[in-house]
Amino acid sequence: MILLQLIPQLEAGGAERTTLEVAQAVVAAGGRALVVSEGGRMEAELAALGGELVRLPVASKNPWTVWRNAGRIARIVRSEGVDIIHARSRAPAWSGKWAAARTDAHFITTYHGTYNGKTGLKRWYNAVMARGERVIANSNFIADHIRTHHPFAADRIRVIPRGVDLDSFDPQAVAPDRVAGLAAAWGVEWPSSRLIALFPARLTGWKGQRETLIALGQLKAEGLTMPLTLLAGDAQGRDAYRGELESLIAQYGLEDDVRIVGHCTxxxxxxxxxxxxxxxxxxxxxFGRTAAEAGAMHRPVIAADHGGAREVVLPGETGWRVEPGNPAALAAAIREAVSMSAERRAAIGERAAHFIRTQFSTRALQAATLRVYDEVLNSQP
Structure with missing residues (x-):
C-alpha cells in the first residue's frame, strides 16, 4: 500500500503526531508513507520512521493555491501509484478530495476538531472533513459532533481514539538524568521541595493558561502553599498572548510560582x-492527548469538563474535571490536589495509568487505522 497523508505543517500537535504514528505503521507493514506538508520541526522524526516528505504549500487557504495543490497532488498520486489520500486538515482536504476525483485514489479524512462554523460558507468549508469514504473521529465526542453537523456521513464514521506511546510514556523508561537535564534547562530545582504542576499546551487563549493564572492568583491571596506551575508549550507567533500572561503573572505576584518554559521535546x-x-x-x-500522556506517566490530571477530556479523565478516580473557563472551580481542584498527601496523589496516578494503558495506546490507533485502510482498499473509490 502507498499512503499519502495531508497535513499543513509538521510542528507540534496531536494531528501531526498521529500523522507520524500512522506513517510508522504503514512502513512497518511493508508500505510507503508519503506526507504532503510544508514541513516543520518533526521532519527528521518522520524520516527516521521511514516516511517521505513532499513539500507543498498546503497550509495556505488561498482558493487559487488550494486548487493548484489539487493538480500537484493528483500528479503525485499518478507518479507514485498512491492508493489512499488521507486528509487531516480542511484546506489540504479540499485539494485531496479534488485530486482523488481526478485519479483512482481513495479519499479518507480524520476529523481532528470541532471546526467552529457560524456562517453557511464556513460550514460548507468545514464539511469537506466529513466527505471521505471513511471519516475517522478521534473520540466519541467528535463522532457525535459529526453526526449532528454532517448527518450524511453517519454511516461512514469510524471512531479511533488517539493513542499514547506506552513504551515512551512509562516512568520506568525515563532515566533520572533526562529529568535532571530538562529541569536544569528550565532552571527548576529537581528533585523539588515544592509540588510541580505541568501545563503542557501551546500558548494560545483557548487552552486556558489565562484562567489558570487567575486561579493561581486566588490561591496565592489565600496564603496557600503554592505549586510551581510550568507552562510548557510553543508560543511561536503569539507574542501578544505571551505578553498578556506575563502581565497576569506580575499582577498576581506569581513571579516565583510560574515559569513559561517554552516548547518541550x-x-x-x-x-x-x-x-x-x-x-x-x-x-x-x-480528544486530549496530553491528559492521556500524563495519565500514562502516573500523573493525576485536572481537566476541563467537556469534549474528549470526558473520555480520558475519570473524576474522582484518575483526576479532576472542572467547569470550563471557571477560575474558581479550577482553583478548588488545584487546592485539593496540593493539599492531599503524596500517597493519595500516587494512588490516583496509579489508577490513571491503568485506565490509559487499557484504553488508549499508539499500537491500538495504528492497528485500527490500518483496518480502515484495508476496508477502503476493498471497496470502490
Missing part, C-alpha cells in the same frame, strides 16, 4: 518532573 521527562498535570481548555479538546 521530551514530554515523558516533563511529566516525570511533575506531580500533577493541568489541561483546563476553555474550548473542548477533540
Amino acid at each position: 521530551d514530554m515523558p521527562a516533563a511529566f516525570a518532573m511533575a506531580d500533577i498535570a493541568l489541561t483546563p481548555s476553555v474550548e473542548p479538546e477533540a
Whole structure:
C-alpha cells in the first residue's frame, strides 16, 4: 500500500503526531508513507520512521493555491501509484478530495476538531472533513459532533481514539538524568521541595493558561502553599498572548510560582518532573492527548469538563474535571490536589495509568487505522 497523508505543517500537535504514528505503521507493514506538508520541526522524526516528505504549500487557504495543490497532488498520486489520500486538515482536504476525483485514489479524512462554523460558507468549508469514504473521529465526542453537523456521513464514521506511546510514556523508561537535564534547562530545582504542576499546551487563549493564572492568583491571596506551575508549550507567533500572561503573572505576584518554559521535546521527562498535570481548555479538546500522556506517566490530571477530556479523565478516580473557563472551580481542584498527601496523589496516578494503558495506546490507533485502510482498499473509490 502507498499512503499519502495531508497535513499543513509538521510542528507540534496531536494531528501531526498521529500523522507520524500512522506513517510508522504503514512502513512497518511493508508500505510507503508519503506526507504532503510544508514541513516543520518533526521532519527528521518522520524520516527516521521511514516516511517521505513532499513539500507543498498546503497550509495556505488561498482558493487559487488550494486548487493548484489539487493538480500537484493528483500528479503525485499518478507518479507514485498512491492508493489512499488521507486528509487531516480542511484546506489540504479540499485539494485531496479534488485530486482523488481526478485519479483512482481513495479519499479518507480524520476529523481532528470541532471546526467552529457560524456562517453557511464556513460550514460548507468545514464539511469537506466529513466527505471521505471513511471519516475517522478521534473520540466519541467528535463522532457525535459529526453526526449532528454532517448527518450524511453517519454511516461512514469510524471512531479511533488517539493513542499514547506506552513504551515512551512509562516512568520506568525515563532515566533520572533526562529529568535532571530538562529541569536544569528550565532552571527548576529537581528533585523539588515544592509540588510541580505541568501545563503542557501551546500558548494560545483557548487552552486556558489565562484562567489558570487567575486561579493561581486566588490561591496565592489565600496564603496557600503554592505549586510551581510550568507552562510548557510553543508560543511561536503569539507574542501578544505571551505578553498578556506575563502581565497576569506580575499582577498576581506569581513571579516565583510560574515559569513559561517554552516548547518541550521530551514530554515523558516533563511529566516525570511533575506531580500533577493541568489541561483546563476553555474550548473542548477533540480528544486530549496530553491528559492521556500524563495519565500514562502516573500523573493525576485536572481537566476541563467537556469534549474528549470526558473520555480520558475519570473524576474522582484518575483526576479532576472542572467547569470550563471557571477560575474558581479550577482553583478548588488545584487546592485539593496540593493539599492531599503524596500517597493519595500516587494512588490516583496509579489508577490513571491503568485506565490509559487499557484504553488508549499508539499500537491500538495504528492497528485500527490500518483496518480502515484495508476496508477502503476493498471497496470502490
